[in-house]
Amino acid sequence: MKIARYTAYGAPQTIVIEDTPIPVPGPGELLIRTRAAPVTAGDARLRSGKVPRGLGLMLRLVIGWSRPKVAPGWAFAGEVAALGPGVTGFTEGQRVFGLKGFKGGAHAEYLTIPASGRVLPLPDTLTFEQGAAFFFGGLTAQSFLIDQARLAPGERLLVAGATGSVGGAAVQIARHLGAKVAATASPANHSLARSLGADIVSDYRQGPPPGPFDVILDVMGHLGWRGASPLLAPRGRLALITADLPAMLGAMWPRSQGRRVLVGNSGEDLPAMRRLVELHVAGGYTPVVGPVLPFDELPKAHAIAESFHKPGNLVVTMSDATQPS
Ligand SMILES: NC(=O)c1ccc[n+]([C@@H]2O[C@H](COP(=O)([O-])OP(=O)(O)OC[C@H]3O[C@@H](n4cnc5c(N)ncnc54)[C@H](OP(=O)(O)O)[C@@H]3O)[C@@H](O)[C@H]2O)c1
Incomplete structure (x- = not known):
């Protein structure tokens, strides 16, 4: 499968897309086939190292001194491709969306996540692109x-x-x-x-x-x-x-x-995610999907995201090419 990696702090071209084996879900984990993922302002800041004044030192202490040692991709929408041992409550083929968080890993054709973690069923009222843009x-x-x-x-x-x-x-x-x-x-x-x-x-x-x-x-x-x-x-x-x-x-x-x-950070836990889904169901929020690019144009997507002038949310979509063996 294809997966993105940061090679250095710097321009969007510091992201590379590499081949790697599709991961095997461990006990209690889901294997997700990623269909769409946002490229957020946060993704762009982690890659570039450009954060508001006075916060650069803290960023480097947390995610890496010489390069971002986290994986690209904060959020995802996709389908459950396989269940790890002991997983209940999800089914293969189910549409889901969720967060990998700042440690990342959503800019990949497949990802694993604990079934008890930040992953929820994707409502029928949202496309994969909207699901990616949601959180x-x-x-x-x-x-x-x-x-x-x-x-x-x-x-x-x-x-x-x-x-x-x-x-x-x-x-x-x-x-x-x-x-x-x-x-x-x-x-x-x-x-x-x-x-x-x-x-x-x-x-x-x-x-x-x-x-x-x-x-x-x-x-x-x-x-x-x-x-x-x-x-x-x-x-x-x-x-x-x-x-x-x-x-x-x-x-x-x-x-x-x-x-x-x-000031502060947004609440990014499962209760906050569920509450936002309730807000959507009540008619109070549906994300705006702006530019949609193929996954292999991830560096271009980062360049757009860090302009801070995009309408709505920017999403990359993954193709159907790679299948688990
Ligand atoms: N505290 C937190 O937890 C938290 C969470 C998420 C994001 N953020 C931060 O919030 C910021 C926005 O993120 P985002 O994802 O919403 O970015 P975005 O999608 O790129 O949107 C940026 C918005 O700011 C507007 N804008 C650009 N320059 C402006 C200016 N000089 N004056 C007024 N408005 C201007 C843009 O309008 P036009 O396109 O019409 O120019 C656009 O509506 C980023 O700095 C991000 O790091 C913080």
């Missing part, structure tokens, strides 16, 4: 809007950067929760932002829309406290989805009028 932005938006900001019906939300993976999920979830949503996007994406449920859409290059807002989701972190605070209502919450080290430390600082800065 990255969705879990992040769910965590920041619901758990951290506690967005309430009728509140005024600004999603700054509203049509990528995180923003596109946030607009939908916020509308489902009954918020009034203002969105910023580049003009080419204004109709997409409206179709996702934004009430007001403007171009971020013209500056942010006038407030006040109860919650601001600053997807790329370009507003920051300085840009967002004049727009933030009393008791308002600024969620910095992208935050550098000074912004993270500054989030602990008390702010005027009971306002708060929220």
